[in-house]
Amino acid sequence: MANFSKSNVPQFSVDVYQNEFLPEGGREVNAIVTVTSTGGGTSGGAVPSGAGADAGVVIMVDCSGSMDYPPTKMRGARDATAAAIDALRDGTSFAVVAGTHVAKEVYPGDGRLAVAGPATRGQAKDALRRLSAGGGTAIGTWLRLADRLLGSAEVAIRHGILLTDGRNEHESPEDLRAALDACAGRFTCDARGVGTDWEVKEVTGIASALLGTADIVADPQGLATDFTAMMENTMGKEVADVALRLWTPVGVEIAFVKQVAPTVEELTERRTEATARAGDYPTGSWGDESRDYHVCVRVPQAGIGQEMLAARVSLIVPDPLGDTPKTLGQGLVRAVWTDDMAMSTSINPQVAHYTGQAELAQVIQQGMDARKSGDHDGATAKLGRAVQLAAASGNADTAKLLSKVVDVVDAATGTVRLKAKVAEADEMTLETRSTKTVRVKK
Numbered sequence: 458m459a460n461f462s463k464s465n466v467p468q469f470s471v472d473v474y475q476n477e478f479l480p481e482g483g484r485e486v487n488a489i490v491t492v493t494s495t496g497g498g499t500s501g502g503a504v505p506s507g508a509g510a511d512a513g514v515v516i517m518v519d520c521s522g523s524m525d526y527p528p529t530k531m532r533g534a535r536d537a538t539a540a541a542i543d544a545l546r547d548g549t550s551f552a553v554v555a556g557t558h559v560a561k562e563v564y565p566g567d568g569r570l571a572v573a574g575p576a577t578r579g580q581a582k583d584a585l586r587r588l589s590a591g592g593g594t595a596i597g598t599w600l601r602l603a604d605r606l607l608g609s610a611e612v613a614i615r616h617g618i619l620l621t622d623g624r625n626e627h628e629s630p631e632d633l634r635a636a637l638d639a640c641a642g643r644f645t646c647d648a649r650g651v652g653t654d655w656e657v658k659e660v661t662g663i664a665s666a667l668l669g670t671a672d673i674v675a676d677p678q679g680l681a682t683d684f685t686a687m688m689e690n691t692m693g694k695e696v697a698d699v700a701l702r703l704w705t706p707v708g709v710e711i712a713f714v715k716q717v718a719p720t721v722e723e724l725t726e727r728r729t730e731a732t733a734r735a736g737d738y739p740t741g742s743w744g745d746e747s748r749d750y751h752v753c754v755r756v757p758q759a760g761i762g763q764e765m766l767a768a769r770v771s772l773i774v775p776d777p778l779g780d781t782p783k784t785l786g787q788g789l790v791r792a793v794w795t796d797d798m799a800m801s802t803s804i805n806p807q808v809a810h811y812t813g814q815a816e817l818a819q820v821i822q823q824g825m826d827a828r829k830s831g832d833h834d835g836a837t838a839k840l841g842r843a844v845q846l847a848a849a850s851g852n853a854d855t856a857k858l859l860s861k862v863v864d865v866v867d868a869a870t871g872t873v874r875l876k877a878k879v880a881e882a883d884e885m886t887l888e889t890r891s892t893k894t895v896r897v898k899k
Contacts, residue, residue, distance in 0.1 A: 467494035467695050467745060469772050469785035474807035477764075477791040478800040484755045485712070486767045488790045489807040492740075493747040494696070510548040512614035513570055514691055515603040515644075516541055516684075518563075519621040520555040523654060524590040530622055530651060531590050533677030537684035539582045541618065544688035545573040550610040553581060556599035556619075557592030558627040562606070570610045593627035596663065597636030604640045613697045614742050615644035617667070618687055620680070622651045625659055633659075637666040642698075645669045645741045647687050650889070651677055653881040657888045665722060668741035673889045675882035693744035696774060699785070700737035701750060704769040707734070708757040711768075714738050717811040718749035721818040721892040737773070749896065751811050756792045764793040810850060810897035817846040817855065821891035825884070828862075828875065837863075837875055845871030852895045858887040 475488035516538050524531045538553060545551055550570035553563040564584040565571040571581065599619065607615040625633055640646075646667035650660045651674045664671035670687075674680050701724070703714060716722040728736040740748070756767050768790040773782040795801050824839030840863050847856040848868035856868070861883040863873040 467743065468496050469494050469743075471770060471772060471786035471788035473770065473788040473790055474805055475790060476800075476803055476805040476808070477793045478795045478797070478803075479756075479792055480798070480801040481761055481794060481796060482758055483794065483801065484758060486754050486756055486790060486792050487805070487808045487812075488752050488768075488770075489717070489805070489811055490701075490750045490752055490770050490788055490790075491747060492701075492750065492772060492786065494743045495745055511612055512546075512616065512692070512694065513550040513607045513610045513612040513644075514545065514616045514618065514688070515552045515554060515570075515606050517554045517556050517560075517599040517603055517617060517619040518588065519557075519594065519623070519651075520588055520590055520592065521557050521594045521623055522591050523594075523623045527677075530677045531588065533651065533680040534620055535585045535588055537620070537680035538585055540681040541684040541688040542573075542578050542581050544685050544692065545578065546692050547574055549573040549692070550612055551577075551581070552603075552606045553584065554599055554602055554606070555588055556594070556596065556621070558595045558598075559592070560595075560598040560602035562602070563588065568606070568609065570606055594621065594623050594625050595628040595632070596621060596625045596659075597628050597633045600636045600640050600646070600663075600667075603646075604643055607644050614691070614694045615697070616691045616694070616742070617644055617646035617669075618684065618691075619646055619648045619663065620651060620684075621648070621655055621660065623654050624656045633663075637663065641666055642739060647671070647691075649674055649680075649683060649687075650885070651675075651680060653885055657885055661889060661892075668722075668739060670720075671889055673882070673886050675886065690744070694742040695744050696785075697742045698775055699740045699743050700773050700782075701740055702731055702735055702737050702771040702773045702782075703728075703752065704732075704735040704771070705754060706766060709767060710755040711736075712753040712755055713751070714753075715751050715815065716740070716748060717751045717814060718747075718894045718896050721815050721894060724750075740772075749807075749811065751808070751815070752790060754790065759792075759794050761794050761796045764791065766790070767792040807897050811894070813846050813850050814852070814894040817843055817850070817852065818892045818894070820846070821855075821859075821887065825862075825888050825891075833875060837873060840875070841871035841873040843871075844868050844873050850895060851898065854893065854895075855887075855890070858883070858890060862887055 827835035
């Protein structure tokens, strides 16, 4: 649990962007909630001494038979894991797991985590040289072992890094789902697919369930850079188990709660009841960073001139001693009924922007699914809409990825033609990164 005696704990701020004005009979209230944490241990690059002592990391490396085809994959995985180990802060607890159809501790190998320092880093890198490819893939077993290892250490920040190159063929989807359900809320996990023989929905599903990031590393040579960046990001986390608490008055219904930046992540179904009128939505661990959330509620109808508090959004963390959770920041969502048409019909720019970004993520997924199923017209329509949304919102990265799958005739109208031949890596990159958003220009 988070330790608040540290002087390096970040400060959290909560800003609410909305148009609170509703027409007579209006019921839907939308707000973008920007949460920013600053001044933690990563601020200005200064790392407090012993800062790693509150973190545990398990690196899960795919060692199934396919990692030998081509051999550069296994070499890349070993080099990447060594680079990640080098990026560990002194004092961080860590372990390395080899994943096949079973999970095996590679280092330290005694059912516990080692503590990072010059000697243990060297021993771990020696152990990596013994990694070889052979066997199947059962990712649920890797995650359960990571959970046991992380549970053996008294640390607040618990994190996994998972690398796979293939489909999860040696356990059922139900087994993987059960493992994810068992691990959710216990540790966060970044997932990476190397090469092009893995399943996008599997890898993104793992990251989503465990509140981490997902990405493709098409060329194994890029793994070391990617693993180093992931580990540096993990080392920057200062507060674990942060939740967005939404309190609503009697009569208010929650339509949805979703993260909209830096990626789109649906949180509505992840609510756990906190009190009679409040529920918590998990956000994982935080360092120095900013994220945006879209909250949509339905309020009871009211007359012109009336106003009400539609929702109160708080950021909370559990108390280390089990007392009342600590509130890190708070923002209010309001509803005011007016007969001024100009006020009640204007859409807040933040809300408009992120509604478009969420639609962009959705139409890319729908377009790619249609393309795979041979629905040429459906794919053209959806991916054309995606091109239009990406151009309008200034999401240049996504626009670039789309241009590898479609020929853009006119971005403004979303007129496109499907490319006859598309590299598998380009297709998978677009799918994997479809939920990445750009922030609204202030």
